[in-house]
Structures are given as structure tokens and as C-alpha cells.
Amino acid sequence: MLVITAGFSQQPSRADQLNDEQIIEFYQRAQGSGLTEMQIEQAAMSQGYTLNDIAKMRQRMAKIKQQSNRSGQFSADTLISRSQQGSLSQRPFSAYDSLNLLRRDTIRRPNIFGASLFKGTSLTFEPNLRIATPRNYVVGPDDELVVEIYGNSTESFRLRVSPEGSVRMLNLAPIFVSGLTIEQAEQRIVGRLRQAYQGLNRPNSGTYASVTLGNIRSIRVTMVGEVVMPGTYTLSSLSTAFNALYLAGGPNPETGSFRDIQVIRNNRIIRTIDLYDYLLRADKKDDIRLLDQDVIRVNDYGVRVEMVGQVKRPAIYEVKTGETLKNVLSFAGGFTDRAYTFSLTLRRNTPRELRISTITQEQLATFVPQSGDKYTIGEILNRYENRVQVTGAVMRPGDYALGDDITSVRSLIKRAEGLRKDAFLNRATLYRERDNTDLEAIPFDVGQLMRNETEDIPLLRQDSVHIYSVRDLREPYFVSIEGAVNRPDTIPYVTNLTVTDLIALSGGFQEGATPTRIEVARRIREDTTKMNGSETVQIFQFSIDRELHLLPADARFLLKPFDVVYVRTSPRYELQRNVTVSGEVQHPGNYAIESRGERISDILKRVGGLKTGAFLPGARFSRRGTVIATDLGAIMDNPNVSGNLLLEVGDSLFIPRLTETVSIQGAVLNPSVVSFTTGFKFKDYITQAGGFTDNARQKRSYVVYANGLKDRTKRFLFFRKYPKIEPGSRVIIPFEPFTEDRRLSPGERIGLISVIGTMTVTLTTVIINLVRLF
Numbered sequence: 100m101l102v103i104t105a106g107f108s109q110q111p112s113r114a115d116q117l118n119d120e121q122i123i124e125f126y127q128r129a130q131g132s133g134l135t136e137m138q139i140e141q142a143a144m145s146q147g148y149t150l151n152d153i154a155k156m157r158q159r160m161a162k163i164k165q166q167s168n169r170s171g172q173f174s175a176d177t178l179i180s181r182s183q184q185g186s187l188s189q190r191p192f193s194a195y196d197s198l199n200l201l202r203r204d205t206i207r208r209p210n211i212f213g214a215s216l217f218k219g220t221s222l223t224f225e226p227n228l229r230i231a232t233p234r235n236y237v238v239g240p241d242d243e244l245v246v247e248i249y250g251n252s253t254e255s256f257r258l259r260v261s262p263e264g265s266v267r268m269l270n271l272a273p274i275f276v277s278g279l280t281i282e283q284a285e286q287r288i289v290g291r292l293r294q295a296y297q298g299l300n301r302p303n304s305g306t307y308a309s310v311t312l313g314n315i316r317s318i319r320v321t322m323v324g325e326v327v328m329p330g331t332y333t334l335s336s337l338s339t340a341f342n343a344l345y346l347a348g349g350p351n352p353e354t355g356s357f358r359d360i361q362v363i364r365n366n367r368i369i370r371t372i373d374l375y376d377y378l379l380r381a382d383k384k385d386d387i388r389l390l391d392q393d394v395i396r397v398n399d400y401g402v403r404v405e406m407v408g409q410v411k412r413p414a415i416y417e418v419k420t421g422e423t424l425k426n427v428l429s430f431a432g433g434f435t436d437r438a439y440t441f442s443l444t445l446r447r448n449t450p451r452e453l454r455i456s457t458i459t460q461e462q463l464a465t466f467v468p469q470s471g472d473k474y475t476i477g478e479i480l481n482r483y484e485n486r487v488q489v490t491g492a493v494m495r496p497g498d499y500a501l502g503d504d505i506t507s508v509r510s511l512i513k514r515a516e517g518l519r520k521d522a523f524l525n526r527a528t529l530y531r532e533r534d535n536t537d538l539e540a541i542p543f544d545v546g547q548l549m550r551n552e553t554e555d556i557p558l559l560r561q562d563s564v565h566i567y568s569v570r571d572l573r574e575p576y577f578v579s580i581e582g583a584v585n586r587p588d589t590i591p592y593v594t595n596l597t598v599t600d601l602i603a604l605s606g607g608f609q610e611g612a613t614p615t616r617i618e619v620a621r622r623i624r625e626d627t628t629k630m631n632g633s634e635t636v637q638i639f640q641f642s643i644d645r646e647l648h649l650l651p652a653d654a655r656f657l658l659k660p661f662d663v664v665y666v667r668t669s670p671r672y673e674l675q676r677n678v679t680v681s682g683e684v685q686h687p688g689n690y691a692i693e694s695r696g697e698r699i700s701d702i703l704k705r706v707g708g709l710k711t712g713a714f715l716p717g718a719r720f721s722r723r724g725t726v727i728a729t730d731l732g733a734i735m736d737n738p739n740v741s742g743n744l745l746l747e748v749g750d751s752l753f754i755p756r757l758t759e760t761v762s763i764q765g766a767v768l769n770p771s772v773v774s775f776t777t778g779f780k781f782k783d784y785i786t787q788a789g790g791f792t793d794n795a796r797q798k799r800s801y802v803v804y805a806n807g808l809k810d811r812t813k814r815f816l817f818f819r820k821y822p823k824i825e826p827g828s829r830v831i832i833p834f835e836p837f838t839e840d841r842r843l844s845p846g847e848r849i850g851l852i853s854v855i856g857t858m859t860v861t862l863t864t865v866i867i868n869l870v871r872l873f
Contacts (some may be wrong), residue, residue, distance in 0.1 A: 248307070322346075323396050326397045330347070336391075425466075510555075583608060599648075618665045730808060773787045802829065
């Protein structure tokens, strides 16, 4: 109160000087401090506010409330939303938990219709607390009632129902509301408030009141009978029977009834729930709101039957008294599109064994199911009772109904709008199904049949008539064109097709085509008397210009099936073929090969000469990535040498600058690269590399020159001639093959001498004995 009064003391003395935000702020602070509106007004009067100021503030507060209610904005009276008091029971377990996905049931059991309603967690039937107050809600202890007074007077009360069932406000006597609906409780509370507010809720009084439900209580409901988890559950007072069933896991699929669930209140059955109404028709009339100490009993199931086969929902269904097999069929969603509806097969349990019965469609509405029945709905056969077919060269091939107007082959062909122009008239086939379902072929002359020159053939069920096309009895016709045309191709043969037509279809001539040399190759099909024995095809030659004009005689030449047209290329027409010259030349780049006889020396003349510093002995000529050793200096001096090769597409010639180093590799003590020194010989460079190693093969030494040429060491008697060294050379000294130096140890040598001595003495003794003997 000190906080509120301090706030008012800081404001101007007139209520008109307060804005709406300040009034709302003071009102919220007062509610947060637990003060009522009357206490706030008393504090304002103690600070100098007059009754007129307080009345104006009350009117402005009512106006703010009305505006916020119309606009849906957040208002001070709705700061505290409806909530649940106390903790509620949670579903103790999931009757079909996620571990069931990992378990494998080797026996596939049929589904119990309705059991899936309580399996998952997506449908919980939890009550919504943010709904308008139900007018038939029964008030009980621990409920909170919100009383709003508006108009000329504004007041708000949040009243909690005591355990004795009453509420109190202001200085009025307690009001008993337990067991009343919210509407009845409102009437009783408004009647009591009229002692403090004259004419409350009466016409033209200017002051009105409303009673709504605030925080709600919890109730306890007991689940008994054939439920998955019987027991007592704490629920919200807004909960319904379906919410309680879900918490208990629903009826036990093995023994519980889904159609006989009783809600018991004060030892009387007030409602019997049939879950099929909700499952099949979405009817929630039985989902009544529960009260404290209600009991829900799930009875044992009565009659259950199983529907399998061609129904939309195969499952086990529960049947109530008075329902027939037609009702059960509607539970299953009816027949599927492929169902055999003429009759159903029933398997029924008898006291000693099983019995099979057949139920016709006329018996469905009167047949009464018994517990344990299993009804099987079969599938229709994949055959037709009145179908005949016609395929092949008719205008409308397909299936037709055997009947009054289609009784024979002639009438069937007429119904198919007759034969096509490509029909083969000499022969057709009628395929007929025999008694053992094998097919029998019956040939006939369709031309004579359609001309009435032969007797018509009667049709039977499942007959199929096939009319051949002349195209079915021959190889597919085509013509081909190859060579210097833009789109060489093979196309279907067309009558009266000429050579010029085929060239036009292939996109015309290429640039290098020779129109004057066109050949047509034709297969030998008929008369061969005018051909010698060695010919296998006929060749026809034509001359045509690029405007596709033929000579008058040639223009009358028509192509036949399987002809191949060849368009030749000009002898001198070739694509540009390039070689590459790079390095120290005047004009490096790509050069086109001018003629088939152009050589390396010719291309060297076209590059404009060498630059200063070009190292001609080091020039490298490459073909397809491989360096070909050539002596370019010798080629330039004498173009007739053997190394002056003919140029090919992709050849490259590189002329480097002077290389002033020599590389020594292989069996030397210090393989290295040294500078070229004029006057140095082979051994001088070996000396610069530290000399030969012990396993060097000196007589196999060789030199690789910069242009790819090689020279090896030569030997004459005891003299060796080493190759000449030039700038950019690589000196290579091969290694001797590795052999292990195997020497005997002193002990091994003594043992070997002893063995040899012993063998010598033995041999001597044998010789002496032989001499004495003989």
C-alpha cells in the first residue's frame, strides 16, 4: 500500500492529467501487491483525490477494459491465465512402446479393430485449458472463480472454492457453490453481490458482473475391468472419458470390449460408451466430462468375428446383439474393387471341430455372426465371361463384348471398323481356349471371309483373332547414307525416295564433298542373269551439283529398300594439320602442313630463321610426346639427309638457347652438373665428378646430347675412345651388376684342406691295393 500511495502522491491532483498507460500501470502494481480496487481508491482519497476524481478514474478504467477486450489486446485483468492446480497422472507406460519395433513376432496375429487408437502418443485427448468456460461445468473444491464487475463500478475477484464448497468476498456471507454448474454458481454469486451493488446485472443499472472459471482443480477417476493398466488416476476437472481411457492404455485388446465401456457415478451407470461410434462416424457423444470419484469399467468382449481377404480393413470386429453380417461388413469398410461378392466363405467353430459354410449375398442382411467366426472374401478370377479380342491390322484393335451383334469373326472385324490397308489378306489366325485351357490356333483366309467367299466362323468366349500386317511378314525397310554429308544416318524406307531426297534429309553436302562421285550400292534380290559370278551388289554412279540437281535420266532413279548411298570426299580436301615450332626462332607458333611432302627443313625456312643465341645442336623434335633424336644442323646443311623427316600432325620442334652445363650421372663418386669448359674431354668431366666408383663399367659409358642423339665409348684393342662432350650433354656411367664377394674363413679353409687330404690318402690306398691284387 505504501508503494501504491507513493505512486499516487507523485501524480498531479486531477485524474484528467493521468494518461491511460499510467492508470494501467497503477492497476497492475495494485494487483501485484494483492490490493483490491476499493483499497486503491481509499489510498487515493487519503492522498487528496476527490470522489469525482476517483469516479473519473473508474470510468476511464472501464473504457480501457472495453477497448482492450474489443481489440484483443493484453489487458490487466487477463494477466493471470487459466492453469491446472496440482500434478496430474501421466500415462505410466506405452502399451506399444518403441521396443516393439525391434521385436519380431513370428506369429502374425490379426488386428483388433480400435486397438490402434490408444497405441501412439499423437492423440492424447488432453483437455484444452484455453477454451471458454463450459456452462455445464460443475464447480468443486479447489476450483477458482473469477468475478468481474464492470460498468459504473469496476472490481475483480479471484475466489477459490474452499474444501467446504463455498467462496467469500468483501464482507458478505459465504456462498456455497460446490456441485453447481458455473451458470448456477454465477446466479448465486450475483444474487449475493446485489447486497453491495444495487441493481447488479439488471437492465439500465449500469453495473454488470460475470463469473468465469479461473484455475481448475483435479479429480480422481478409477479405471477397472479389462483395461491395459487399471488403477486410480488424477485428471483435470475438464477431462473426459476418452482422456481417462488413454491414460489407462485403453481396453485390453485380448480380453476387453471396445463397445461396452461403462461410466459409473454414485453407483449408477450414467453412460455406456461404444468406441465404434467414434472410430467409424467421428461421433463423440459418449465422450462425457468426468467428475470426481467417477469409475470407468471396461467389460469383457462378447462376440468377436474376423474379416479377411478382399475388404478394405481386414481385422477382428466386435459385434453387438442385433447386428448382422452386413453391419460387420460395413465396419470393415465394405468390399474392395477386386472382391468376389457373389458369396463369402465362413469358418465356424463347433463344439468338436471346424465347419465351412458359404454365405450368399442375399443372406448378408439376415445372417447373425457368432463368436469365433472367420469370414473370408475371395478375389475375382482373372478371366472374362464374355470377352473376345481382335489384334493386328484392324482399325480399332482391342477387347469386345461377345453378344447379340458380335457372334462371328466377320461381325467382330466389322465392329473393329474393318481391316487396315496394310492387312495381309491371305492368312489370319483365330486363337481359341480349349477345355484344358491350352490354346488352339485356327487359321483362315481373311480376304475370302470378308468377301463372303467362305463360311463365317462363330466366336466363343475368350477367342482372340489376329490379323497380320504385310509389315509383320517382312524385314523392316530402310535406306542409309554415308560419307561427306552433314548427318549420315539410316532412315526408314519411303516409296519414291530419290538420291537427292536422301541427301537433303541428311543435311546436305559437307564442304569437302565431291558431288560428281556419288554411288548407290544395292543388294541383289531378284534377277542375276545380267551379272557375272563375282559381283555381290549392284553399283550405280551419279553426278550431281551442290544445288541437288540430277541429270534427267538419273532423276528417274528411285531408291529401293536397303540401298546405301556413298558421298565421296575431294582427294585434296583435308582439315588443317598443324605443327608447333617454339624456342629461339624468329616467328614461333603453330604452322599448317602445306603438303604431304613437307619436311623439317621446309618448316625451318618458314619460321624466318634463328635468333641470336639459338643452340641448334640442342634442338629437340617430338612426335606424339616422344623425342626423336635429330641433327638439326645437318638437316639445315643438307636437306637430303635421312633425319629430315616428313611432318605429321601434332609434331613439335623446340630450339633452345645455348646450354653451358654438362651433367655427370651414374657410377661416379660425386654425380653433379658442371659448367661446360672448352677443351675439356670425357675424363676431365669424370675427374670433376670425383672419378669412377669401384663398380663403374667404364667401357659402357655413353653420352646423351641435347638433341637426343647418343654416343658410346668405343674400344680398339687396348685403346678406348670416349665420346665427345658438347654443351648440354649428359654423361652416364653404368654400374656393374651387384655380386657378393664370398671369401672362406680360416676355419673353413682348414676343413676344406682336411677333406681333400683325406680323399687323396683314401684314393692312394685303393690304388695300391688294386696293384697288389692284380
